[in-house]
Amino acid sequence: MIEQDASIYNACIRCGLCLPSCPTYLETMTETSGPRGRISLIKDVAQSRLDLRSPGFLEQMSQCLDCRACEAVCPSGVRYGQLVETARAQIRQTEPPEAPARRFARAFLLHSLFADLRLMRAAARILRFAQQTRLTSLARFVGLGEAAKLAPRIPSSFFPARGQRFEAHNAKGMAFLHTGCIMAVAFGSVHEATVRMLRRAGLSTIVPAGQGCCGAIATHAGEPDFARELAKRNIAAFEQSGADVYVVNAAGCGSALKHYGELFAEDQSWAQRAGEFAKRVRDVSEVLDAMDLGRAPRAIDATITYQEPCHLVHAQRVSAAPRRLLALIPGARFVEMDESAVCCGSAGIYNLTEPEMAARLQRRKVAAIVRTGATIVVTANPGCAMQVTAGLREAGYPASVKHLVELLDEAYEGSAKL
Ligand code: SF4
Ligand code: SF4
Known part of the structure; x- marks a missing residue:
């Protein structure tokens, strides 16, 4: 079985500096729902003091967003992401055989859809049809409410890689x-x-x-x-x-x-x-940011705020570049939101695996956005865009969510067909 690298968990000096950055710790204020507690659990499993399949361990490995906020602030350089991803792979390897229907669903969703983009496009066409005919209401009725609520509107044309x-x-x-x-x-x-x-x-x-x-x-x-x-x-x-x-x-x-x-x-x-x-x-x-774009020619008269995607700010440490680019737009009033780098609860399929915590973090994010008075929320990740859009819609707050390059393109007057 795949093993944890002891040098990673042993690097944790238990200082607790990561706790205020951890979204699940902020929500629960409990040690086990924070990075330091989870590292302890991972160490206990690696040293055979705790069973890999104990309910508490499974719960914490699932509840962690893998957002890497803890990693970004850790003075000891603990590579937490690698610990949690190894733990998840270990859990997956020891899972009891799945029921045939679940096995089929996993094989189809993961191994077919993401491996063969023709299937992904076919699935998107079906979803578009469902959205146009309001069949998504049926999805809610049969218990797929979260997926239907978050799914983005599928446009009439795609952008596949064709050379x-x-x-x-x-x-x-x-x-x-x-x-x-x-x-x-x-x-x-x-x-x-x-x-x-x-x-x-x-x-x-x-x-x-x-x-x-x-x-x-x-x-x-x-x-x-x-x-x-x-x-x-x-x-x-x-x-x-x-x-x-x-x-x-x-x-x-x-x-x-x-x-x-x-x-x-x-x-x-x-x-x-x-x-x-x-x-x-x-x-x-x-x-x-590294090129000389110059100031955008078109003003955008709006209050703007920026939701930092975890995988940009924490995993890639890119935070200043998007803000510098937004500053190139004349007329836009930029207001920082509180906790801009705290996860919005999207995190891959987290909405489906941990719906309750995902909803709590979504509400926390929406409240921070509302306090800015922004009418445009800028982000740079599809998961964040879907999560924030759904949250704002539910709260009835009239702000639009845009990708950073969409807003820049608008300011640089780029609606011309490619
Ligand atoms: S900041 Fe780093 S060293 Fe300190 S408790 Fe968190 S993971 Fe451990
Ligand atoms: S990856 Fe995110 S949710 Fe998981 S322990 Fe670190 S800060 Fe908390």
Whole structure:
């Protein structure tokens, strides 16, 4: 069985500095629902003082959002994310055989949908039909309420990777655009805005076929082998593309892609390629911030606030670049929300696995947004966008949620067709 690295949990000096950053600790104020308590539990399991399948351990490994807020503030450099992901993989390996229906659902959802993007597109078309015909009400009726409530509106066209090239005038370099899985079917407009912004920054963009899901969902679900299978496609597609930089506009994907070196640490045949690849991955805000965009020509008369995606601020440590980019928009009044870096409760499939805590964190986030008086909430991850949109709708608060590049594109007057 996969084992914990003792040097990681032993690095914890139990100082407690991580506690005020942990969303589940802030909500419960209990030691076991915080990073320090969870590290203790992980150590107890590794040293055989606690059973891996004890209810308390299972509960805490499930309740943790894997948001990495604790990791970002830890003075000892405890790589907490690796601990919780290893624990989840251990739990998954020791799970009793699943009932056939559940096995089928897992195989279909994880191994088919995320491995084969044609199936993802087919599923998205079905969802779009359900949304247009209001069949989603039926989904709520049969107990799929949370999924139906959060699902983004599926647009009439997708943005799949088909080998497209978008040339910039006097290009300074070539960017590889990661289109991903859900982003490609539900947030194609974000990809279009990204291409336009990269072009303005002087970068041509290539969108090679052969790339796909980053593997983050598989890692979160405790399936690292499947995550590696998906990762290999992205590495190979990038190597063949001749691009200089691998650009990603979804924080969760960016974090997974930047950690491919660790994903392949035990695999000699891929470790070096994965490490080289990871060095070239950049969030779109890092790329745009490094280029000379100049002030946006169009004013946006609105109060704006920024919801930091955990996988951008904590896992990638990108926090100032999005704010500097927002400052380029004339007319926009920027108001910081309280706890902008505290998770909104989205965290992959957390809404489905931990609905109660997800709803508490969603309400906490919405309250922080309402206090700013913002009419536009900017974020940089599809999960956050869906969670915050659903929360604002439920609270009846009239603010729109936009991806950072969508708002920038608007300010740089970029509605022109690609
Ligand atoms: S901040 Fe780091 S060292 Fe301190 S308790 Fe948290 S994980 Fe342990
Ligand atoms: S990853 Fe997030 S939820 Fe989990 S212990 Fe760390 S701060 Fe808390």
